[in-house]
Amino acid sequence: MTSEAVQSSLNSPHTNAVDTAQTLEVTIERFADQGRCIAHVDGRVVFVRFALPGERVRISLDPGAERKDRFWTGEVVEVLEASPYRVSPAWPAAGPVSMGGGVGGADLVHVNLEGQHLWKKTLIDEQMDRLANVDSDVELHAVASDEQRGGLHWRTRIEMVADEAGRPSMHQRGSHERLAIDDMPLATQELNGIATQEGVWKGGFEPNASIRLAVPALHGSDKREDNFALIVNDKLVAGRSTLTETVPEVQIGSTKRTLSYSVAADGFWQVHRQAPSTLVNAVLQAAQNELTSAPHTIWDLYSGSGLFTVALGLLAGKGGNGLFSVEGSPVAVRSARKNLRHAGLEAAQARQGMVNRALRSIPERFLHPNLVVLDPPRAGAKAQVVHQITAAHPDVVIYVACDPTSLARDMTTFIADGYDPVDLQAYDIYPMTHHVETIAVFRR
Numbered sequence: 399m400t401s402e403a404v405q406s407s408l409n410s411p412h413t414n415a416v417d418t419a420q421t422l423e424v425t426i427e428r429f430a431d432q433g434r435c436i437a438h439v440d441g442r443v444v445f446v447r448f449a450l451p452g453e454r455v456r457i458s459l460d461p462g463a464e465r466k467d468r469f470w471t472g473e474v475v476e477v478l479e480a481s482p483y484r485v486s487p488a489w490p491a492a493g494p495v496s497m498g499g500g501v502g503g504a505d506l507v508h509v510n511l512e513g514q515h516l517w518k519k520t521l522i523d524e525q526m527d528r529l530a531n532v533d534s535d536v537e538l539h540a541v542a543s544d545e546q547r548g549g550l551h552w553r554t555r556i557e558m559v560a561d562e563a564g565r566p567s568m569h570q571r572g573s574h575e576r577l578a579i580d581d582m583p584l585a586t587q588e589l590n591g592i593a594t595q596e597g598v599w600k601g602g603f604e605p606n607a608s609i610r611l612a613v614p615a616l617h618g619s620d621k622r623e624d625n626f627a628l629i630v631n632d633k634l635v636a637g638r639s640t641l642t643e644t645v646p647e648v649q650i651g652s653t654k655r656t657l658s659y660s661v662a663a664d665g666f667w668q669v670h671r672q673a674p675s676t677l678v679n680a681v682l683q684a685a686q687n688e689l690t691s692a693p694h695t696i697w698d699l700y701s702g703s704g705l706f707t708v709a710l711g712l713l714a715g716k717g718g719n720g721l722f723s724v725e726g727s728p729v730a731v732r733s734a735r736k737n738l739r740h741a742g743l744e745a746a747q748a749r750q751g752m753v754n755r756a757l758r759s760i761p762e763r764f765l766h767p768n769l770v771v772l773d774p775p776r777a778g779a780k781a782q783v784v785h786q787i788t789a790a791h792p793d794v795v796i797y798v799a800c801d802p803t804s805l806a807r808d809m810t811t812f813i814a815d816g817y818d819p820v821d822l823q824a825y826d827i828y829p830m831t832h833h834v835e836t837i838a839v840f841r842r
């Protein structure tokens with residue numbers, strides 16, 4: 399039956415509800431956001447999970463679809479004509495529900511890495527064009543060794559929930575069920591090893607307990623010892639509460655350095671084992687490429703535990719004089735201050751507070767930055783903060799974004815305030831998922 403024929407039988411004149419027990423055969427047209435692709439049924443958009451453009455697939459619509467809806471959502475149940483980018487999921491539990499999957503966290507698990515990169519690049523370029531009116535041809539950089547690991551084994555942090563039987567589990571999409579798991583293919587082998595060592599996969603947790611495990615990647619001569627944290631219901635049960643994170647091969651001017659950070663086990667840290675060095679080097683490189691004089695006054699906004707702050711301070715020299723960071727989380731700011739002291743950057747000021755408020759009372763010596771770096775959460779910085787930044791007239795702004803849509807929206811504000819986007823690079827630090835990191839550089 400074609401989608402049109404099925405559709406007319408779905409559209410019962412007596413009820414608004416759509417019979418979602420029936421499946422539909424559709425052609426997938428293009429990539430969309432959140433790991434979904436677009437098809438049409440009877441003129442209506444359907445966002446389809448586990449699909450790829452050009453494919454002919456059979457889908458089931460998500461329960462609750464109604465004829466009055468502007469769009470529907472659904473999931474592939476059978477692939478009739480496959481895209482060359484399709485692979486069978488390396489982590490079946492994260493695949494389609496009808497194929498034994500349903501846990502979240504890897505919505506591109508049906509796509510090879512080349513197809514994942516194409517998907518992310520396409521969406522970034524489309525968002526820049528559609529929302530910021532910028533003609534973009536972003537370069538997407540893969541992290542070295544992800545290819546070798548097939549896009550798996552990159553997470554240094556995982557979160558799970560205990561099921562009714564006390565086993566680690568993840569929620570199944572579209573149901574109240576949880577699927578027990580005894581391995582996490584996206585996590586590093588070291589993390590899975592510590593989980594086994596600590597008996598995590600054996601279960602025995604209180605039902606519904608939250609389970610978090612953070613295991614820093616080891617580099618060079620690092621030793622594991624107890625450098626990990628198992629946190630259950632927000633309480634440390636094994637390992638330690640302050641972790642040491644090593645960031646190797648950071649290019650500061652003409653020297654490569656290994657940086658060491660103290661990070662609260664329950665605080666923010668980039669999740670991919672190579673994200674810290676990849677992003678720090680990208681930010682430092684952009685700063686050196688774009689600044690016409692040495693950085694003298696630098697703001698690092700949404701600075702977390704000081705990942706960029708320390709590296710930028712070392713690049714600028716002068717013991718951190720001229721370095722001003724802002725971060726909302728008190729725990730992260732404590733780590734940042736420790737990291738700045740440890741790096742000999744005592745003259746820096748790491749302010750705790752909301753960025754929009756902190757920028758209303760900037761100490762005199764930081765009033766005229768020539769460089770601003772910002773790494774806001776998914777929602778972006780928003781217009782007020784962008785105006786506060788541009789009002790300080792920095793020569794260069796480096797915007798690290800985990801959501802290209804928010805970046806594109808903030809880009810319109812930067813452009814309206816007289817800042818040109820001069821470089822855009824993307825980094826695939828979240829393989830197997832639709833997430834991607836984008837770094838935009840603006841110049842006045």
Ligand SMILES: C[S@@+](CC[C@H](N)C(=O)[O-])C[C@H]1O[C@@H](n2cnc3c(N)ncnc32)[C@H](O)[C@@H]1O
Pocket residue numbers: 666667668700701702703704705706724725726727730751752753754773774775800
């Ligand atoms: C994407 S993280 C970046 C952290 C850091 N740059 C790094 O790479 O490790 C965003 C940070 O912004 C902080 N944050 C979120 N909203 C904030 C706000 N309105 N004001 C200050 N900090 C905020 C979060 O606590 C988090 O540490």
